[in-house]
Amino acid sequence: MQENKAIVVGSGFGGMAAASILAKNGYAVTVLEKNDMPGGRAQVWKKDGYIFDMGPSWYLMPDVFERYFALFGKKPEDFLKLERLDPHYRVFYSGGKILDISAVLDENMKLFDELEKDGAKKLREYLDNSKYQYEIAMEKFLYKDYKYLTDFFNWKLIIDGSKFHVFSKLDSYVSRYFESPEIKKILEYNIVFLGGAPKNSPALYSLMTHVDFNLGVWYPKGGLGQLVNAFYELAQSQGVEFIFNHEVTRIKVENDRAVAAVTDPVEFQADVFVMNADHAYVDLNLLDRKHRSYSEKYWDQRKIAPSAILMFLGFNKRLPNLKHHNLYLLDDWDVHFETLFNKPGWPDEPCIYICCPSKTDSSVAPEGHENIFILVPVASDLDDTDVIREKYFKWVIDLLQRLTGEAVTKNLVVKRIFSHRDFKSNYNAYKGTALGLAHTLRQTAVFRPQHQNKKLRNLFYTGHYNHPGIGVPMVTISSQIVADVIKREM
Numbered sequence: 001m002q003e004n005k006a007i008v009v010g011s012g013f014g015g016m017a018a019a020s021i022l023a024k025n026g027y028a029v030t031v032l033e034k035n036d037m038p039g040g041r042a043q044v045w046k047k048d049g050y051i052f053d054m055g056p057s058w059y060l061m062p063d064v065f066e067r068y069f070a071l072f073g074k075k076p077e078d079f080l081k082l083e084r085l086d087p088h089y090r091v092f093y094s095g096g097k098i099l100d101i102s103a104v105l106d107e108n109m110k111l112f113d114e115l116e117k118d119g120a121k122k123l124r125e126y127l128d129n130s131k132y133q134y135e136i137a138m139e140k141f142l143y144k145d146y147k148y149l150t151d152f153f154n155w156k157l158i159i160d161g162s163k164f165h166v167f168s169k170l171d172s173y174v175s176r177y178f179e180s181p182e183i184k185k186i187l188e189y190n191i192v193f194l195g196g197a198p199k200n201s202p203a204l205y206s207l208m209t210h211v212d213f214n215l216g217v218w219y220p221k222g223g224l225g226q227l228v229n230a231f232y233e234l235a236q237s238q239g240v241e242f243i244f245n246h247e248v249t250r251i252k253v254e255n256d257r258a259v260a261a262v263t264d265p266v267e268f269q270a271d272v273f274v275m276n277a278d279h280a281y282v283d284l285n286l287l288d289r290k291h292r293s294y295s296e297k298y299w300d301q302r303k304i305a306p307s308a309i310l311m312f313l314g315f316n317k318r319l320p321n322l323k324h325h326n327l328y329l330l331d332d333w334d335v336h337f338e339t340l341f342n343k344p345g346w347p348d349e350p351c352i353y354i355c356c357p358s359k360t361d362s363s364v365a366p367e368g369h370e371n372i373f374i375l376v377p378v379a380s381d382l383d384d385t386d387v388i389r390e391k392y393f394k395w396v397i398d399l400l401q402r403l404t405g406e407a408v409t410k411n412l413v414v415k416r417i418f419s420h421r422d423f424k425s426n427y428n429a430y431k432g433t434a435l436g437l438a439h440t441l442r443q444t445a446v447f448r449p450q451h452q453n454k455k456l457r458n459l460f461y462t463g464h465y466n467h468p469g470i471g472v473p474m475v476t477i478s479s480q481i482v483a484d485v486i487k488r489e490m
């Protein structure tokens with residue numbers, strides 16, 4: 001019997017995972033990627049002895065990777081040297097306070113007791129709920145395809161919904177437990193990684209505190225680029241063919257079926273097509289109007305997750321006072337969140353993330369140097385100019401000098417800034433988003449764009465626009481779902 005053919009457009013984690021599972025399920029799979037390397041938003045940039053992860057830097061939800069590699073009889077350790085970071089991260093508050101979140105739960109209990117009366121007791125209770133939510137989510141919610149409203153709003157959700165906190169907001173949920181502004185920020189900051197804000201995201205995402213405090217923050221030696229290599233190697237071992245520097249410009253349709261992915265100059269025919277490129281981009285640029293799953297108006301009305309100003313900086317000296325992961329959080333962070341979502345614009349003063357992987361890994365910077373990755377979250381669809389980039393760069397350098405107590409300007413030996421226009425040109429990111437589609441209640445589960453195209457039965461989508469959403473573990477799950485949907489539908 002002739003093998004069925006599948007084309008995957010895009011070699012992000014979502015594309016590589018979908019390709020591997022389809023190959024395992026018997027398809028002859030080709031991945032078409034516009035760039036010259038795999039990984040999508042997790043590309044790696046090497047310069048003068050520095051190795052910069054250009055996207056993800058937190059290895060979270062290790063259980064998801066174990067489950068994924070197990071599909072192929074493998075373990076993450078077959079590819080990666082993983083280390084649990086301790087502390088998980090350091091928080092610098094703009095008022096001057098500095099806190100470390102430890103890998104040891106008892107240490108965090110002590111810290112919470114110092115920050116608030118009965119802080120440890122409350123944290124225990126909060127974590128019990130967060131663990132419950134995570135386990136239910138893993139078992140019943142995350143690995144499931146939602147096609148119809150009734151798949152989501154069934155009697156069970158309505159009964160369990162309040163316990164599961166689907167219908168309340170993260171910010172008010174956290175405030176039910178804690179008063180300390182420092183604690184609240186520790187329990188809410190990670191919603192930004194899901195492209196949301198504490199005031200507009202479902203409290204269900206408090207499960208991220210279980211991820212953070214209990215499952216731990218991990219690091220693969222060599223950086224997250226090693227996880228890209230692991231997915232790539234695994235895909236190749238399943239027989240997946242990768243073709244780089246091939247941008248798909250159109251999906252050719254005949255008799256209401258996708259028949260070919262068109263690149264310049266070659267067309268690739270197949271039986272099944274999986275789109276890992278941004279869902280909005282595919283709809284608006286690769287498909288005729290009548291074959292789009294969603295219209296231009298639909299996309300324009302979605303809450304698109306933030307973009308970011310990324311800075312890749314190399315310093316020829318060590319920088320004291322920083323840990324591997326560092327968060328700089330404004331005491332009044334609502335102002336920054338306003339500019340991210342409600343009134344999109346450039347923040348006067350942002351909350352930022354500073355990654356310094358050379359604190360744990362000598363392979364990512366020359367000896368005695370420091371590798372610094374800065375992420376300034378900013379709204380998508382802003383006019384990103386060199387003047388604005390330089391303004392934030394100067395602000396970041398001032399902040400680094402304050403946080404480290406060192407003059408750093410003269411020690412800067414590598415500098416690259418990457419923002420909206422690079423997200424667009426590198427990844428075809430809709431409105432220059434870094435993260436895809438935000439996680440609001442109206443964009444959760446059944447309300448996220450569907451995995452199967454509504455007009456073309458043999459065209460599917462996987463990645464950070466689809467359920468379950470943003471983040472490397474999530475897009476890996478998304479591809480497991482899409483492979484099941486393809487099995488069911490084809």
Ligand SMILES: Cc1cc2nc3c(=O)[nH]c(=O)nc-3n(C[C@H](O)[C@H](O)[C@H](O)COP(=O)(O)OP(=O)(O)OC[C@H]3O[C@@H](n4cnc5c(N)ncnc54)[C@H](O)[C@@H]3O)c2cc1C
Nearest residue numbers: 010012014034040041055056057058248277463464471472
């Ligand atoms: C700065 C940053 C930091 C992050 N930090 C973390 C973190 O610490 N931990 C975490 O888990 N997640 C993190 N994330 C989120 C995570 O990286 C993403 O959710 C995930 O990588 C998205 O994967 P994807 O496969 O859906 O899409 P992508 O990675 O965007 O892959 C899509 C691919 O499609 C290709 N493509 C687009 N158009 C075409 C075309 N026409 N033809 C061919 N190819 C095309 C693109 O080039 C790209 O390679 C971060 C993201 C960013 C940007």
